[in-house]
Amino acid sequence: MWEALRKHTVAIPVPRSEGRLASFVSQSMAVAAKDLRAELRTKEVASGTFVFALLVLVIFNFAFDLRPSDNRTLAGPGILWVSITLGAMMGLGHVFSKEREQGGIEGLLLCPVDRGAIYVGKFAAALLLTAAVEAAILPLFALFTDLSVFLPPLLLTIVLGTIGFVAVGTLFSAMAVHTRTRELMLPLLLLPVAIPIIVAAIEGTRVGFEGEPWTDMLPWITILTAFDAVFLVLCPWLFQYVMEEMGS
């Protein structure tokens, strides 16, 4: 698989002293670090994403009456995940938009960096960003709905779900940014494909809220794991084709 990822590299040969895998990892880290540094400077994407997710949470409070506790366990998981999903999507829209606007794509392409490493780096940065937003949203959700969120089933679902969502989202974001409708394209592409994640995450969360046994979680963990496994392999491979077209 590493060979396939390297096939489209316009690269200076890797010095023998660094193993292939090690150099791949260090290249990915470099890409991720660059993105995270840029974000830490302004924090505009993270804060925007967080406020957006918060607004969605608040609006849902007007959509459903969350005072009866039945309503809270019924609607709670859905509200949480819609808020996280929409917020994460906003953030994902920006993974490549900076490069698009400021012309960094050509720079990235000229870099002696493995195409797969660019994907992994972008994915890692987006994952950390989304995780940060989720970490901020969860306590607020617990506050608004008086539901306990620090439960192992819930946390496991969040971790698995976010990984899959961001994996596909990074790939689609790269494409969306290069279409006529830019970031508008991302929800269109991502939401239908990510439905299994959304369904599994909501149901897994519900198992956590209703205090049901772990065995009930099994179908949902299976779906999330299957999704993650498939797309963590497929997306980097497909990304190389997207990169070829990104110069235009």
Place this chain on the structure above:
Amino acid sequence: MADFWYLALAYGIIWLGLFGYLFHLSRRARDLGQELNVLREVLATEGRDEPGWEDAPEFDEEPQAVVRERLAGSRPAPGEA
């Protein structure tokens, strides 16, 4: 008897769908043909002093095939007999 209306509706959808799409495709094919004729007109008027536009390939000839034939000598180059 109300059953009949459901059946009629369902099959109506199927026919409308299939024939509607077929009609849509034939209209696109016709538009494509028209666009091609317009293109040929434009090129004919533009290149009137240019020899050889009367040797322009026909609509259903593949450009690659035309070039191949010209290279092989079985089709005259523009301007030649």
Place this chain on the structure above:
Amino acid sequence: MGRGHRALGVAGLTLILAALVAVFVQAPTERHLGDVQRIFYFHVACAWTAFLSFFLVFVGSLAYLRTRKAAWDALAVSAAEIGVVFTSIALLTGSVWAKHAWGTWWEWEPRLTTTLLLWLIYVAYLMLRSAIPEASKRATFSAVFGVVGFVDVPIVFMSIRWWRSIHPAVVTGKGMDLDVAMYPAFFLSLAAFSLVFVYLLVLRTALERSHQQLEEMKGQATFKLGEEVSHG
């Protein structure tokens, strides 16, 4: 695309007529659901053909990414378009069925929901294409989405099925046994729709190829006119 294609069309039409006869005259009336059950034959044939179509989108997309030949892209977009048409028909006829069997025009049951999601994925495919003017980029990006979309289908199917089995609805799926007497109508419908599908696919792919060649000629013409202008 001439005589063979036309023969295919005639064969398809003939089979459709034969299937109609089988469905309305030969097939027995279903015990519980009555005559409206006859929607089932063409509805299932439609859904099956739609799925075949989406598989071809996958094949075309993968082949395009590997070979970069525009013909595969033509196949992919044609299959996607036809797939959306057939899925729409399946959704609408499924809705009519739902109204008759369960009293509502829509029910969030596994089959209808999965069909709706498939429809959404391939509509997204078509919308992606229409948002990219450059031919090579359009072909590549939609091929990438075509691969992701199809690989996602089994996962979507599984997740929706489990979603509905955890919370069993009052109404269940089609819940119908396929009696042996129904086989002729069923398989004739399948065959008929498959032929019609192939006919439409060939038609649409040829149209796309012509369109591609037209775009290429436009490009060459522009180049040539540019040359004339510069040489005066």
